[in-house]
Amino acid sequence: MKKIYLIGFSLLGLNAFAQKSDLRPLVSKKADAIEQKVITWRRDFHEHPELGNTEVRTAGIIAKHLESLGIKVTTGVAKTGVVGILKGGKPGPVVALRADMDGLPVTERVDVPFASKVKTQYNGQEVGVMHACGHDSHVAILMGVAEVLASMQKDIQGTVKFIFQPAEEGVPAGEEGGAALMIKEGVLENPKVDVIFGLHINSQTEVGEVTYRPGGTMAAVNDMKITVTGRQAHGAYPWSSIDPVVISAQIINNLQTIVSRNLNVTENPGVVTIGAINGGVRSNIIPEKVEMLGTVRNFSKEDEAMFIERIKTIVTKTAEAGGATAEIKIPYSNHYPVTFNNIVLTEKMLLGMQATAGKDHVKLKPPVTGAEDFSFFQEKVPGLFVFLGGMPKGKDPLKAPSHHTPDFYLDESGFVLGVKLLSNLTLDYMGMKK
Numbered sequence: 506m507k508k509i510y511l512i513g514f515s516l517l518g519l520n521a522f523a524q525k526s527d528l529r530p531l532v533s534k535k536a537d538a539i540e541q542k543v544i545t546w547r548r549d550f551h552e553h554p555e556l557g558n559t560e561v562r563t564a565g566i567i568a569k570h571l572e573s574l575g576i577k578v579t580t581g582v583a584k585t586g587v588v589g590i591l592k593g594g595k596p597g598p599v600v601a602l603r604a605d606m607d608g609l610p611v612t613e614r615v616d617v618p619f620a621s622k623v624k625t626q627y628n629g630q631e632v633g634v635m636h637a638c639g640h641d642s643h644v645a646i647l648m649g650v651a652e653v654l655a656s657m658q659k660d661i662q663g664t665v666k667f668i669f670q671p672a673e674e675g676v677p678a679g680e681e682g683g684a685a686l687m688i689k690e691g692v693l694e695n696p697k698v699d700v701i702f703g704l705h706i707n708s709q710t711e712v713g714e715v716t717y718r719p720g721g722t723m724a725a726v727n728d729m730k731i732t733v734t735g736r737q738a739h740g741a742y743p744w745s746s747i748d749p750v751v752i753s754a755q756i757i758n759n760l761q762t763i764v765s766r767n768l769n770v771t772e773n774p775g776v777v778t779i780g781a782i783n784g785g786v787r788s789n790i791i792p793e794k795v796e797m798l799g800t801v802r803n804f805s806k807e808d809e810a811m812f813i814e815r816i817k818t819i820v821t822k823t824a825e826a827g828g829a830t831a832e833i834k835i836p837y838s839n840h841y842p843v844t845f846n847n848i849v850l851t852e853k854m855l856l857g858m859q860a861t862a863g864k865d866h867v868k869l870k871p872p873v874t875g876a877e878d879f880s881f882f883q884e885k886v887p888g889l890f891v892f893l894g895g896m897p898k899g900k901d902p903l904k905a906p907s908h909h910t911p912d913f914y915l916d917e918s919g920f921v922l923g924v925k926l927l928s929n930l931t932l933d934y935m936g937m938k939k
Contacts, residue, residue: 528660528932529860535653536924543649543924544917548619550641554608554634556625557672558682560585563606563644567669570648574655576667583686587669590696591654593661598938600931601666601693601701601886603684603879604640604647605673611635614911628677637913639706639895644669646704646923653928662935664696673878675728675839684881693885699938700850701888702930703879704923706895709902712919714894715862715926716870719851722890723844724776724802725809726876729816729835731756731797733784733824740789749795750784752827757782757797759819767815768808775812776802776874801835802874804843844880847887854889857933861926875908889930893923 546566555563564585571578571589579588585606612633613621623634636642651667672682681689693701710716733753738746760777768775777799784795801816803809813835824831859867870892879890895915896905906912 528657529929531657532653532925532928532932535656536649536921536928539649539652539924540921542652543645543920546648547642547645547917547920550644551636552619552621554621554623554636554641555606556610556627556634557607557674557676558584558680560606560671564669564671567606567644567648571651571667574651575658576651576655582692583671583682583690585671586687586692587667588692589651589667589669591651591658591661591665591667593663593665593935594659595662597661597663597935598699599664599666599696600934601668601698601882602647602650602927602931603668603670603701603703603882604643605670606640606644607672607674608634608640609637609674609909611637611909611911611913613637615914635911635913637910638674638908639708639913639915640673642706642895642915642917642920642923643704646920647927649920649924650927650931653924654931661932663938665931666692666696666698668692668701677838684878688881688885693882698886700934701882701886702927702934703882703888703890704893704927705877705890706915706919706923707892708895708908708913708915709905710892710894711896711898711900711902712894712916713862713866713898713922715858715867715922716892716894717846717851717855717858717867717889718870718872719846719848721773721804721843721872722846723873723875723877723880724774724804725806725843725880726839726841727801727809727813727836728839729799729801729833730837731799731820732832733795733797733829734831735791735793735827735829737793738791740791743791746791747828748791749793749829750791752824752829752831753782753784753795753797755827756820756823756831759823760799760816763812763815763819767811773804773808774802774872774874775804775808776800777812777816798837802876804872841876841878842880842884844877844890845883846889847883850887850889853937854930854933857929858891858926861929862922891926893919893926895919
């Protein structure tokens with residue numbers, strides 16, 4: 506029964522493509538015409554990155570552009586977010602398109618004329634700021650989509666809501682932000698959103714390629730803070746101490762047994778990573794405390810609950826076995842659900858994506874253990890989140906710099922496909938809902 510149901514939607518997708526095929530060449534022509542403009546916007550954002558909840562300059566440029574297109578604009582949403590509403594010439598559904606705006610506390614090493622030189626304070630340290638995940642390209646692409654669709658307003662069968670979101674990478678402890686705060690402030694209402702689309706550039710996927718996955722696409726994430734408290738002593742007399750450094754090492758090793766021994770790896774992947782460990786001030790003092798920060802990734806609520814329970818047990822009992830105490834906060838400052846592509850919606854939109862990028866260039870991908878707060882939108886309305894190639898042709902994906910690194914690099918020739926893809930997803934979906 507399920508198989509027949511999905512095939513039926515494939516035929517519906519084919520009908521929608523037929524309905525909109527007359528607009529597809531126009532979208533392509535308009536996108537090609539503004540390709541250099543999109544690249545120029547991206548370079549400007551790249552040179553002037555801003556961390557989450559501080560994207561004031563970025564938001565100002567976006568708002569000015571949308572207003573110049575005659576799009577109704579609201580600013581200051583979830584602190585620095587921008588929302589634009591374009592009402593089409595014909596009635597129809599409300600389609601939301603989302604781009605994230607924030608950079609990362611990373612110091613750039615890429616030798617390009619528009620490299621970031623920005624520095625700021627983050628968690629009490631001076632850091633460089635860089636668009637090391639491609640959010641600058643997402644913003645530029647969606648600004649391009651807004652220009653294309655605004656120029657076709659009379660042909661649009663519904664309403665387009667452009668969501669430029671701050672703080673996707675998370676906010677400092679104690680602050681609110683990102684998709685969750687936008688939803689809390691009503692971004693999916695007035696008018697009520699029927700469906701939402703988003704994309705993410707990928708530096709290890711060749712330009713011209715689009716990848717997707719129905720269902721669980723990106724992992725749920727919880728961050729954690731572990732504090733191990735022992736007894737301080739001279740490094741020459743370790744028997745006088747309860748050594749939190751040694752106990753922390755044991756905790757780190759023991760946490761890895763969750764994936765290797767508790768997770769059914771034939772069903773879903775999972776990750777436990779300790780990314781920071783801090784304790785002590787010099788070589789001959791065993792400190793009283795060690796603090797660790799880590800991240801946990803899962804693809805189901807059941808696995809998430811199991812991981813959290815096992816982490817708490819391992820941390821507290823390992824510390825207890827060594828005579829120490831341990832406190833764990835999970836989540837510590839952020840939690841994102843699974844980025845779950847609505848299966849029926851994905852099936853509906855597949856033929857349109859293939860028509861835009863070419864059938865051989867739209868590929869199914871394995872689950873991604875990275876996380877995305879686009880997932881909060883998908884908890885409220887059906888959503889589809891896809892990946893756009895940004896790696897130069899012919900480069901080895903294993904050697905291409907990955908996201909969140911100082912050497913992160915994008916081939917700008919892939920941006921125009923993103924403009925076409927989001928524009929056509931919007932028009933195709935509206936055609937299905939006639």
